[in-house]
Amino acid sequence: MLRAASPSGSPASDQAVELFAGLVEAGVREVVLSPGSRSQALALAAAEYERAGLLRLRVRIDERTAGFTALGLAVGSGSPVAVVTTSGTAVANLHPAVLEAHHSGVPLVLLTADRPAELRGIGANQTTHQPGIFGVAVAWWRDVEAPGDGADDADADDDAARAAAGARALARVAVRAALGQGTPDDGLPLAPGPVQLDLAYREPLSAAVEALPEVDPEADPVPTTRAPRRVLRLAVDDVPATVVVAGHAAGPVAERAARQLGAPLVAEVSSGARFGPSLVPSYREVLRDPAFGGRARRVVVFGHPTLSREVPSLLTTAGVEVVVVQGDAPEAYDPSRDAVVVDAIEVVAGPADPDDRAHRAWVGRWVQAGRARLAADDAAPDLAAAGSDDAAVRARFLRGEVDLLRRPVTRASLAESVWRVTWPHDRLVLGASRLIREFDRQVGGKAVRVHANRGLAGIDGTIATATGIALAAAREGGRGGTTRVVVGDLTALHDVGSMLLGVGEERPRLQLIVGDDGGGTIFDGLEVAATAPADAMRRVQTTPQQVDFSALAAAYGWRHVLATTRSELDRALVAPGEGPVLVEVPLRD
Numbered sequence: 001m002l003r004a005a006s007p008s009g010s011p012a013s014d015q016a017v018e019l020f021a022g023l024v025e026a027g028v029r030e031v032v033l034s035p036g037s038r039s040q041a042l043a044l045a046a047a048e049y050e051r052a053g054l055l056r057l058r059v060r061i062d063e064r065t066a067g068f069t070a071l072g073l074a075v076g077s078g079s080p081v082a083v084v085t086t087s088g089t090a091v092a093n094l095h096p097a098v099l100e101a102h103h104s105g106v107p108l109v110l111l112t113a114d115r116p117a118e119l120r121g122i123g124a125n126q127t128t129h130q131p132g133i134f135g136v137a138v139a140w141w142r143d144v145e146a147p148g149d150g151a152d153d154a155d156a157d158d159d160a161a162r163a164a165a166g167a168r169a170l171a172r173v174a175v176r177a178a179l180g181q182g183t184p185d186d187g188l189p190l191a192p193g194p195v196q197l198d199l200a201y202r203e204p205l206s207a208a209v210e211a212l213p214e215v216d217p218e219a220d221p222v223p224t225t226r227a228p229r230r231v232l233r234l235a236v237d238d239v240p241a242t243v244v245v246a247g248h249a250a251g252p253v254a255e256r257a258a259r260q261l262g263a264p265l266v267a268e269v270s271s272g273a274r275f276g277p278s279l280v281p282s283y284r285e286v287l288r289d290p291a292f293g294g295r296a297r298r299v300v301v302f303g304h305p306t307l308s309r310e311v312p313s314l315l316t317t318a319g320v321e322v323v324v325v326q327g328d329a330p331e332a333y334d335p336s337r338d339a340v341v342v343d344a345i346e347v348v349a350g351p352a353d354p355d356d357r358a359h360r361a362w363v364g365r366w367v368q369a370g371r372a373r374l375a376a377d378d379a380a381p382d383l384a385a386a387g388s389d390d391a392a393v394r395a396r397f398l399r400g401e402v403d404l405l406r407r408p409v410t411r412a413s414l415a416e417s418v419w420r421v422t423w424p425h426d427r428l429v430l431g432a433s434r435l436i437r438e439f440d441r442q443v444g445g446k447a448v449r450v451h452a453n454r455g456l457a458g459i460d461g462t463i464a465t466a467t468g469i470a471l472a473a474a475r476e477g478g479r480g481g482t483t484r485v486v487v488g489d490l491t492a493l494h495d496v497g498s499m500l501l502g503v504g505e506e507r508p509r510l511q512l513i514v515g516d517d518g519g520g521t522i523f524d525g526l527e528v529a530a531t532a533p534a535d536a537m538r539r540v541q542t543t544p545q546q547v548d549f550s551a552l553a554a555a556y557g558w559r560h561v562l563a564t565t566r567s568e569l570d571r572a573l574v575a576p577g578e579g580p581v582l583v584e585v586p587l588r589d
């Protein structure tokens with residue numbers, strides 16, 4: 001009697017179980033999936049791994065949400081995350097998150113279920129051209145043939161074992177590809193990003209998974225960091241003239257480099273390097289000043305600067321030498337097209353010392369100039385009045401403070417309030433548009449974790465990304481921090497579907513802070529606003545809305561707080577409470 005080649009009765013389920021075994025062994029801990037028929041073997045296998053405590057599973061009905069949730073989880077955890085979808089438009093709905101992940105070098109393993117070869121190209125239901133559907137946004141993909149053909153043969157056990165080993169190996173290669181752990185010889189990507197396994201399945205699409213195979217999650221994870229290939233040795237300038245720029249996701253390495261080079265540090269708010277003694281506040285104004293930006297002769301760039309015009313202008317100034325430390329991005333940030341692009345710098349001893357008087361003075365002047373500009377715009381409380389011996393002066397001070405707290409919230413005060421309550425155990429996520437720029441303009445140095453989707457600066461997927469970051473933060477030792485995501489009203493509404501957390505899904509401690517100015521007001525600041533007819537401008541650019549955010553929160557089972565004054569906002573930001581809350585903040589300028 002010959003045996004069937006499939007241990008479970010469904011080659012699809014056999015393969016799905018082994019694929020997840022390979023993913024777990026390679027270091028994947030999180031899977032986000034959206035439901036579907038063709039993907040059922042993957043979904044049910046993932047559920048078994050979750051039950052066994054080997055994977056955590058997040059289920060989202062909208063693949064666009066699933067993709068961005070996975071992106072947030074990957075950014076927040078520093079590990080690759082798997083995403084499972086069914087076939088057809090389901091796959092295409094991942095595209096926005098895939099593009100963002102590609103441009104910011106975030107590792108995702110997309111498992112997209114597909115029809116087998118015999119059902120492709122004949123108009124079969126829910127069937128399109130999925131392999132390679134993401135184009136250049138996916139640096140590695142495989143069109144994986146449907147497993148098994150159900151044929152009985154004498155080597156059934158051998159075939160099953162071979163198929164199992166093949167699936168595990170394929171999963172491991174996919175993780176190596178997602179983490180950019182290729183070598184110039186093996187054809188795998190050299191930088192992290194999304195990868196796709198397009199997995200064809202034929203009937204029977206699944207069978208009960210009786211038992212999981214042996215899996216050792218700690219045995220051999222694929223490393224999540226890569227050794228730098230191109231390392232540039234840099235010496236401290238003889239005559240100080242270097243500036244370090246930390247764009248998005250630069251990381252603390254940029255802050256260290258500034259200190260080692262005796263250079264002022266220009267750090268965007270989501271750089272991960274906005275702290276330390278070299279940090280220049282109000283960097284835009286300082287860069288514009290010929291006495292500062294005009295004196296820079298060498299700029300070392302980390303991360304992806306996107307928030308100012310002054311940084312690209314500096315990098316394209318004649319006579320300025322630019323070194324770009326590329327990091328995880330697929331493209332080096334090089335507006336001059338003339339930079340020296342490397343993976344890391346090593347500061348080496350030269351004749352000058354970063355702590356000598358000349359370098360300290362160079363950094364000190366930049367920092368002071370920035371502080372002076374910040375203080376000029378700052379309505380800092382008059383602490384002398386607070387401590388005055390004169391009761392009338394003290395009373396006037398207190399009345400002023402109380403008055404301030406009753407005032408409506410402005411963009412600047414919103415940024416200030418949120419920054420003030422953010423601490424290292426918290427996470428801050430900033431949506432695209434005006435508010436991130438407001439933070440960037442005015443908040444001071446603090447070693448807190450700030451995230452933003454700056455790969456493409458889309459207003460899409462921000463709630464889902466923040467949810468992923470909050471879920472990842474909750475796993476990190478459960479230290480009880482809060483994830484706050486600050487977005488404009490249109491950015492919130494663009495991703496409103498991501499407020500849907502299905503029954504039984506983990507509800508993260510997330511504050512969705514919506515700065516509501518009735519539409520996309522960023523366009524008011526563009527040159528076009530001065531020339532376009534006001535009503536057309538409003539209709540096609542501002543796109544005003546009057547959504548009832550309280551009803552919206554209620555519909556999705558979120559708490560809702562309306563914060564119209566600064567004190568109401570301050571209270572809402574630190575209010576205890578489990579699960580997600582929408583904090584609606586009507587904005588006055």
Ligand SMILES: Cc1ncc(C[n+]2csc(CCOP(=O)(O)OP(=O)(O)O)c2C)c(N)n1
Pocket residue numbers: 432433434435457458459460487488489490491492517519520521522523
């Ligand atoms: C997916 C996507 N679509 C369109 C845009 C263009 N865009 C940039 S900002 C913006 C308006 C954002 O409005 P809102 O979130 O209310 O922020 P505000 O400018 O009012 O602060 C739009 C449509 C984009 N960045 N991403």
Ligand SMILES: [Mg+2]
Pocket residue numbers: 488489490515516517518519520521
């Ligand atoms: Mg708005």
